[in-house]
Amino acid sequence: MSRVFPGSRSILMASAAALVLSTPPAIAQRGPDAPLPPVTVQAPDQAARSAARPRPRRAGSGTRVVRASMRGVAAATSVAGGPATPQGASGPPSLTVPTTAQARQEIQRTPGAVALVPDTEFKNSPANTIKDALGWVPGVLIQTRWGPDGRVSIRGSGLSRAYGNRGINPYMDGIPINTADGLFDLFEIDPTAYRYIEVYKGANALRFGANSLGGAINFVMPTGRDSPEFEARVDGGSFRYLKSATSTGGAVGPFDWYMTMSAQREDGYREHSKTESERLNANFGYQFSPDAETRFYLNVGRWRSEIPGEVTKDAALTSPRAANPVWVQQDQQRNIDSVRVANKTTLRFGETTVDFGAFVLERHVMHPIYQWLDFHVHDYGGFARATDDRLIGGFRNRLVTGVNIQSGTIDINQYWNVGAAVKGPLAASYLWKSQNVSAYGENSLFVLPNVALVTGATFLHAVRDQQDRYFANGDQSGRRSYDPFSPKIGLLWDVDSTWQVFGNISRSAEVPTYDVTTFASPASTNINAQTATTYEIGTRGRRPDLTWDVALYRADIRNELQCLTSPATPGACTIRNADRTVHQGVEAGLGVAFLTSSFAQDDRFWFNVAYTYSDFRFDGDPTWGNNRLPAVPAHYLRAEVLYKHLSGFYAGPNVEWMPQAFFADNANTLTVDSYALLNFKLGYDRGTGWSGYIEGRNLLDKRYVSTAIAVETATAASALFNPGIGRAVYVGMRTRW
Structure with a gap:
């Protein structure tokens, strides 16, 4: 490594502690409830026949899915006594959408940090924001702004974003949901709609062709083949929060369907932060044969929200419920209507499986801020991916190749906000066009029955074109293309059926988004793509009363995209390239059972912890030296002690702790103070029938x-x-059958 930073000693100490915690006990233990998928050489045609054969099932019975013992850990698996989601429909499983168990086996073939979070981890909560769903995944930093909006960052992706999110590729059932230039909103994410959520950190998202520093998040809906026939829930709470959701699903012969609708409103903790939203998520599948299935998706959303705005540090701590008076005077808002239609088809030819599909997205954003932004988004694209798993020269080989095409336009008019969200004169008008074509491949060669050598690469051709239609301040039209190539090599070792060791070296690249004026001046026209080389090692595994997931990484970054806000235009930011930066850290999760059979047979207490250490710095910058990068805490920890009873009852306290202040600026002059929050929850969930919970947050x-x-x-x-x-x-209360 080119440079030793002041934080290196801390990262080594944190790494050593995490590895000690993750080491399996030396004493013999009984077999795990659900072992890691063994890496064995099996004749591919035998495997295909086994997968295609429908499993027998008793009519009306539900497959018992036991609750993950540790929250937010990819290797977390089932322990007796937790709530479950019923698998309600009969017939063969879906080809286009893997079940939770199938997805867990697939994701654990990745030689790097990943996570799968089942719905049992987030549906027994308000299920309002993405933090409710992914807040316990180590390495995923979610910082709320107001209502459901917030910054999502993985390994420092989109670290300085003032609004929106960048640096992560979001998918819904493997189909992109970000705009073609890479920006994405959180309002379309409804945690009550998903069966599970997959997190691929960094280049571990290569299976989707994703190529960003943060990786990918895939939100996966149930199908009619693994959902209850009917489910309804209602949630309420502080600040007049109210949410209701209903869903239905089923299968008749080769046809299946799943549909969920939700509506929520909230006055908000702060002044001028009221939000309202309605969402419809549905999919419809048809199975032509055991080896061919197609599925159509429909996602419709409406969001209306007031924006309270940022305030000074003193105001935030002394009058936290007050909004920025300028935001109130301008009645700043974010209002979005969107419709997305997509298709995914899966075909199986012996040892080879092919997935392909297409999508189109229409979105209208009405966004009065210091200007009145009115824009229409039209995105469309397609994808194709082939997975081939066979023996080559006596060695098992698994090859994944694919191509993604995503294009789109943003037709935007900017007006002056003359007060109270009233459109004034036209201030700017653009037509933004984005084109993205990527090709990727990843090959896993099993050099030993339990060791896979993984190599891969992705190539991206991206075009950003801006047509200026308002020339009062000069013609700001421009066009630029980017052609990054990113290779990867990794190793995955199944030490035994309960734990894995992995490592990889990878490259990533990110192209600037259109949410800032990319061609306003020669300086902004010359914004380069952000590139990074990341080194990663780690281990994950589970025993009956122990789960762990630990990853250590270091990313050497060139041209990091910083979104820096100017005091002259609050709410807007300007993209700049930092020269050299380093992101390094530890992502550690641990779950340990103790005091088993305390009050009843096979009940137990669980100690769960998710810890993220982030040492992000400039690397000899001419202006900022080795200063810390702003907007991210060095240490972030969530921990809980949770009692679980076989009846479905659970209760316990948890804490959210940021023990060290972090900086708000490159100069490292102003800090965000440390804090600790105390929370408590209790509930009941048997997996069928009714369930309920009560949860208190920031009780002090x-x-x-x-x-x-x-x-x-x-x-x-x-x-x-x-x-x-x-x-x-x-x-909240929920019922399902």
Whole structure:
């Protein structure tokens, strides 16, 4: 490594501690409830026949899925006594959408940090934001702004984003949901709609052709073949939060369907932060034969939201419920209507499986901020992926190849906001066009029955074209193309059927998004793609009363895309390339059972912890030296002690702790203070029939800053901060059959 940073000693100490915690006990233990998928050489035609054969099933019975013993850990698996989601429909399993168990086996073939979070981990909660679903995944940092909006970052992706998200490829059932230039919104994410969520950190998302520093998140809906016939829920809580959702699914012969609808509203913790949303998510599948299936998707969403705006640090801590008065005077809002239609088809030819499909997205955004933004998004694209698993020269070989095409336009008009969200004169007008074509491949050669050598690469051709239609400030039209190539090599070792060791070296690249003026001046026209070389090692596994997932990584980054806010235009930011930066850290999860059979046979207490260490710095920058990068805490920990009873009852406290302050600016002059939040939950869930929960958050009513936008140099008067939510209580009930 080219340079030793002041944080290197800390990362080594944290790494050593995490590895000690993750080491399996030396004493013999009984077999695991659900072992890791063994890496064995099996004749591919035998495997295909076995997968195609429908499993016998008793009419009306549900497959018992036991709750993950540790939250947010890819290797987390079932322990007796947790709530479950019924698998409600009969017939052969879906080809286009893997079940939770199938997806877990598939994801654990990745020689790097990944996670699969089943719905049993987030549906017994308010299920309002993406933090409710992924807040326990080590390495995934979710900082709320207001309502359901927030910054999502993996390994420092999109670290300085003032709004929106970048640096992660989001998918819904393997189909992109970001705009063609790479930006994505969180409002379309409805945690009540998904069977499970997959997280692929960094280049471990190569299976989708994703090529960003943060990797990919895939939200997977149930199908009519693994969902209850009917489900309904209602949630309510503090700040007049109310959400209702219903779903239905089923299968008749080769046809199956699943549909869920939800509506929610919330006045918000802060002034001027009311939100309302309605969402419809549905899929319809048809199985032509045991080896051919097609599935259509429909996603419709409506979101209306007020924006309270950032405030000074002092205001955030002394008057956390107050909005920025300028935002209130301008009545700043974010209102979105969207419709997405997609198709995915899966064909199986012996040892080879082919997936292909297409999608189209229409989105209208009405967004009065300091200007009144009115734009229409039209995105469309297609994908094809082939997976071949066979013996070559006596060695098992698994090859995945694919191509993705995503194009789109954003037709945007910007007006002056003359007050109270009233359109004034036209300020700018553009037509943005994005084109992306990527080809990728990943090959796993099993050099030993339990050791796979994984190599891969992706090539991206991206075009960003801006047509200026308003020339009062000069013609700002421009066009630029990018052609990054990113290779990868890794190793996956199944030490035994309960734990794995992995490592990889990979490259990644990210092209600038259109949410800033990319061609306004020669300086912004010359914004380069961000590239990174990442080194990673780790281990994951599970025993009956122990689960662990630990990854250590270091990313050497060139031209990191920083979104820096200017005091002159609050709410907007300018993209700049940092020269050299380093992101290195530890992602560790641990679950340990103790005090088993305390009050009843086979009940137990679980200690669960998710810890993220982030040492992100400039690397000898001419201006900032080796300063820390802003907007991210060095240490972030969530931990809980949870009692589980076989009846379905569970209860326990948990904490969210940021033990060290972090900076809000490149100059490292203004900090965000440390904090600790105390929470408690209890509930009942047998997996069928009714279930319910009550959850208290920030019970001590701690005042803290949840997120900060980044600037070059901050002062005490800089309005950069969003206050965290105060004391809140939520309750909910659900029924299904």
